[in-house]
Amino acid sequence: MLLELTAIQKNFGGVAALRDGNMSVAAGEVHLLMGENGAGKSTLMKIVAGMIQPDGGEILWRGKAVRFRNPADAAAQGIAMVHQESLLAPHLSVAENIFLGREERLRFGWVKRQSMMERAARIIEAHGFPLRAEWKVERLSPAGKQMVEICRAIQQGSSLLIFDEPTSSLSEAETVEVFRIVETLRQRDVGVIYITHRLEELRHLGDRVTVLRDGATVHAGPLAALTTDQLIHLMVGREVSAIYERQPGTAGEPLLEVAGLSRKGVLEDIGVTVRAGEIVGLAGLVGAGRTELCRALFGLDAMDAGTVKVCGKAVRIRSPREAVRAGLALIPEDRQHAGLATSLPILHNLTLAHLDSVSRFGFLRAGAERSLAREYTERLRIKASSPRQIAGRLSGGNQQKIVIAKWLVRGAKVFLFDEPTRGIDVGAKAEVFAVMDTLARSGAGILMVSSELPELLQVADRIVVMRQGRITGELPRHATQQEVMRLAAFDRTPAEAVERPQ
């Protein structure tokens, strides 16, 4: 065995993040680590990577008991982690990032630039990555950044690589690329630990699986022996269907009508209509302009041409404030960043978009605000000890619900959901879909962007597909993934797919 973890424990300020973490990984295997958010997956992996220290338990590395005091310790032993959020220096080049902290140095701290560039280029070439050593990292797509992290791990001669949800921010094509890399690593006898939420991508990849629940290992064994439903059951500890079946409602009046919307170089002649009670799925590859469309509709980016009608009335939206006034709501992709004030209580987040309703002459009416908050935490079943709890300390699914509840409080008519299920676990996903369904049934119109096609096909009433800033087609509810991919399929070179369009 390459790595054996026994009874690992870790507490954060009295809260047990890990009670009994057990896991063993062999060289040349791809080992999946699964569990709901908060199950302790990331904590366990941070311990392996030396980023945090365990409070109890034993780590055996190649059969010997070890203790990693910091990431450099773990790296020296051959353990590297590819992070969910990129930990690269964006202003430096690909090569500089690959060698960051282990530059070849001459006397007086001078760095051997030329030889570093050449060595980086060799690593990139050996793995066939569509990268160039001199590119600035900030220009890379999420997939490109992950490739840089992988190159760095390879350069360090790592024999165990940890991937923390590598595909959560990648498009389908990029996901395939990551799978290929993992496969290559396996062939080179590298041990791979792979954390994921996406059930559908498991089968291609994993040899064995370890499932964590509430900080303890509940299952470890070969992946082939488990059905998907069994896996979900192990993770959640209760019955949840893997497939969310939505019964479509009846579409009513058009709530959002967009015609001829263009933004130079980004969006071209977009026309789309969302009716009351309808969930319209927006499919496409990363960079197809889906997020950009949401941003333009919400007044975050200016549109060069086009008309927008909300509830039949033509509106001019030049700022988020005007969008909110018109009845639009955006639940952004990057929840922590743009959706939630994480250091503030739940209560403050809930009423942020609609303080006018609970204030008089600029003074807040505490009673009215509290009862409003109570109503919506119950309606959306937000799990919290009190509305005064700090929003950032809740689980991803509950945070997502707060962002949605904020707009329900505001009484928005049209909801733009940008990747609503990214990074949340199966249990919470089902609840988010249920909320979207309730929204639609209560007469709201929903435009939903998602890179997870199976989800989109289950939830949406119809699918609009985008490619390179244009709408390339529309498909009915029971379309197949192949049909969608044909319309979305990328006809760019791999290098263009990795480099972000301006």
Added chain:
Amino acid sequence: MIQRLLPFFTLIALIVGLAIATPNFLTVSNLSSVVRQTAVINIMALGMTLVIISGGIDLSVGSILAIGGLAGTMYLANGGAIAAGILIGTLAGAACGAANGLMISGLKINPFIVTLGTMGIFRGLALIVSNGLPVHDLPARFGYLGEGNLLHVPLVLWVLLVCGLAMHVVLEHTRLGRYAFAMGSNAEAAVYAGVPVSFHTVAVYAIAGLLTGLAGMIEASRLMTGQPTSGQGYELQAIAAVVIGGGSLRGGEGSVVGTLIGAFIMGLLANGSDLLGTNPYWQQVVIGSAIIIAVTVDEFRKRRRPR
């Protein structure tokens, strides 16, 4: 919780310690003088609390203090009514603050940079309008603002309490306060929620300027002159008071009570070392250390939260 209350306990310990160490501490005259000496910084720190909560910073308040004091005293020196003079000084401060806010929201430039610039600009303007000379010949009754008593208590303490209470209400019970917290906690989330961010940025800096203008009039009243060079370095003391009191320079955190405790801790450290006859040079070392200790303790408290 105990760590949260640490600044408060520190203040109590300081008071008890000084009361035991020197008989001169717990006297009416000494305590009044502490209140008078610290009132100017305290009132400025109230405005700074709002600015820091909203995720900003205002380095120009020292210069605004001088402009406010000058505007009011120049009016008084020309025979104006005292109340009107105080109002003019206060509003001049508000105007400067609004100018800061307009530049920050309009030019979309980091508040540190904008107020670093206006720190110089406002100071220069103060020197230009006054020709670099202090304003004298103020009506004797103007001294009542800084040195007078009301109900046997320094008038400035009443002013501070009223301002502190008002700021507390603004922060906890008004839309403006709530938006300030939201902007400081997550500026982008505030934009997405449709918060009129530009307007409230201007309002936040204008209020800070307003309080600084008032503090400028108190400073002028205590010195009985309008000094174009007054208030230099005050901005850092005001920021320190907020930070010792638990405000976060990352925004979204802070409170009036915390700031006042922080300001009084600094005031007592200075007063205590005066009374105990310590070398005044050491005062600066002590206060500087207090800032670092306070923030370190606060950071440890936050880091221990589960992630």
